[in-house]
Amino acid sequence: MKMIAFSVRDDEEPFFREWSTKNNIQVDLIKDPLTDETMDKINGHDAVLALQTGEYPKSLFNKAQSLGIKVFSIRNVGVDNVDLKEASANNIAVTNVPAYSPTAIAEFSVTLLLQLLRKIDNFRKRSEQQDFRWEGNVGQEIHDKTIGVIGTGRIGKAAISIYRGFGAKIVAYDPYPDSKLAAEGIYVDSKEELYQKADIITLHMPASLKDKHTIDAQAISEMKDGVYLINTARGLLIDTAALIDGLKSGKVAGAGLDTYENESPLFNHDLRGKEIKDPLFNELRELENVIVTPHVAFYTDTAVKNMVRLSLNSAKSVIETGTADSIVNAE
Numbered sequence: 266m267k268m269i270a271f272s273v274r275d276d277e278e279p280f281f282r283e284w285s286t287k288n289n290i291q292v293d294l295i296k297d298p299l300t301d302e303t304m305d306k307i308n309g310h311d312a313v314l315a316l317q318t319g320e321y322p323k324s325l326f327n328k329a330q331s332l333g334i335k336v337f338s339i340r341n342v343g344v345d346n347v348d349l350k351e352a353s354a355n356n357i358a359v360t361n362v363p364a365y366s367p368t369a370i371a372e373f374s375v376t377l378l379l380q381l382l383r384k385i386d387n388f389r390k391r392s393e394q395q396d397f398r399w400e401g402n403v404g405q406e407i408h409d410k411t412i413g414v415i416g417t418g419r420i421g422k423a424a425i426s427i428y429r430g431f432g433a434k435i436v437a438y439d440p441y442p443d444s445k446l447a448a449e450g451i452y453v454d455s456k457e458e459l460y461q462k463a464d465i466i467t468l469h470m471p472a473s474l475k476d477k478h479t480i481d482a483q484a485i486s487e488m489k490d491g492v493y494l495i496n497t498a499r500g501l502l503i504d505t506a507a508l509i510d511g512l513k514s515g516k517v518a519g520a521g522l523d524t525y526e527n528e529s530p531l532f533n534h535d536l537r538g539k540e541i542k543d544p545l546f547n548e549l550r551e552l553e554n555v556i557v558t559p560h561v562a563f564y565t566d567t568a569v570k571n572m573v574r575l576s577l578n579s580a581k582s583v584i585e586t587g588t589a590d591s592i593v594n595a596e
Contacts, residue, residue, distance in 0.1 A: 266584055268292045268577070269307055270314035270340075271299040276566075280573040288581065299325070308332045312580035317341035317361075318529060318560070323351040330355035336583040340576040341365075341563075343499065345472050349594035360579035360591040364419050366568035371423035373562035374467050374497045377521025380556055381493055382407065387553065408432035413463025415456060415479075416470030416498065417443050424469060425451075436462050439470075460487040465495065472499030482507040491518040497562040500526035505545045512552050519554040523562045532559035 270281060273294040285292040292314075297303050299315050307313055307329060315321070317339050326348065329337065337352060339361045352359045380386060383404040391397065412428045414421050417439040425435050425446070437451045438459045446452065453459050456479070459466070466488070470476065480494065481504040494517055496503055505526055511517035525531070527543060541547055549555055563572075575591070582589035 266290050266312075266581070267310045268312040268314060268580055269295060269310045271295045271297065271303065272316045272319065276569055277573050280570050281577070284574055284577050288577075290581065292577070304328060307334060310334065311584050312336040312338060314338045314340060314576050314580060317343045317346065318533060319346070320529065321347050323348050326351045326355040326357055330357055336360060336580045336589075338576045338580040338583075340572040343472065344593050345474075345499070345501075353594045358583045358589070358592050359594040360576065360583065360589050361593050362572050362575045362579075363591055365563065365571035365575060366565060367419035367423045369565040369568045370420045370497050370562040371427055371469075373523065373558075374424055374469070374495050374521070375427050377497070377523065377556055377558070378407070378465060378467070378493060378495050381519040381521055381554070386556060407465075410434070410464040411436060411462055413437070413459040413466040415439070415459065415466065415468050417446055418469065418471075420497075421469035422446070424467060456484070457487055460484060460492075461489070463492065464489060465493045467495040468498045468502055470498055470502065472501050477501045478504040478507075480504060480508065482510065485511040485516060488516070490516060492516070493519045493521075495521045497521075497523040500524040500528050505549060509545070509548055509552070512554055517554075519556075521556045522549075523558045524560050525549075525557065528560060 268290065270292060273281065273296055278294060281292055281294055295303065295306060298319050299313065311333065313329065313334055315337070334357055336358045339347065339359065342361055342363055344359060344361050347359055349359055384402040387402050407428065408431050411434045414425055414435060414437040417437050422443065425437070428435060435451050436453050436459055437446065438453055438456050442452050453462065479502045485507055503526065508517065508520060512520060525546060527546065531541065531546065550557055579589040579591045
């Protein structure tokens with residue numbers, strides 16, 4: 266059995282090597298992403314491990330199948346950029362890591378909100394200029410807010426637990442309610458009802474094409490004046506142009522964004538000294554009431570370890586038994 270991993274970062278390497286030694290299975294580590302140019306490297310391997318941030322066209326799976334690949338293992342949750350039907354058509358199992366550290370993402374979403382509410386970025390910029398005045402940057406407290414949580418899976422539930430520690434009121438929406446949370450009476454019947462009740466809306470839902478621009482101009486118009494939006498889920502959930510309009514008008518008081526709908530050419534790339542030719546992204550970054558981070562909510566030592574180990578375990582299981590708990594393209 267041989268595996269090959271692409272887009273391997275330095276912080277992942279020790280966990281790959283530890284697992285490889287423990288299981289006596291060769292895992293070749295490639296720092297470059299999986300592309301047409303690097304595709305031939307998979308020859309002679311049984312499994313490919315890759316990151317969700319890559320681009321994986323239909324042609325990849327036909328060639329991978331011809332080169333003997335049995336499993337395509339994503340070291341993240343999201344598989345929205347993977348053609349699952351094409352993978353199935355080529356008898357390649359696709360696996361993901363459905364829960365590497367829900368707490369990491371939940372904690373980061375609250376971190377973004379705290380920075381917005383307490384105007385941390387404004388104070389940091391002033392301090393850099395030796396302006397230590399605080400008047401005009403009055404903050405807000407979480408405990409007297411109503412938090413609207415859209416998506417109550419593992420991450421959403423972790424976020425709810427944290428917000429309850431602050432004493433906030435919780436309302437939630439999920440088409441598949443959690444039975445325990447439902448018994449507590451926190452669910453509303455529609456996203457529209459949540460928009461009307463929440464002072465802060467935090468997104469923890471998965472993304473598919475049907476969810477594109479869940480937060481659009483119409484949704485924003487139904488929200489409270491001065492609402493805060495937090496997105497550590499998927500960029501396509503928010504219509505960026507509509508969000509910018511809401512931020513400029515004051516309808517949206519602030520936004521904490523760890524993801525962006527056109528992020529692939531930007532995030533996790535060193536673009537210092539280069540022109541960014543994305544007018545929406547440039548306009549978004551210029552707004553003082555926005556915090557943009559490059560899809561790093563997951564990025565803790567615990568999460569990295571779990572992403573590597575669980576993806577390897579899934580690939581091993583598919584090769585040995587033909588199945589794994591984390592297969593996402595099963596018929």
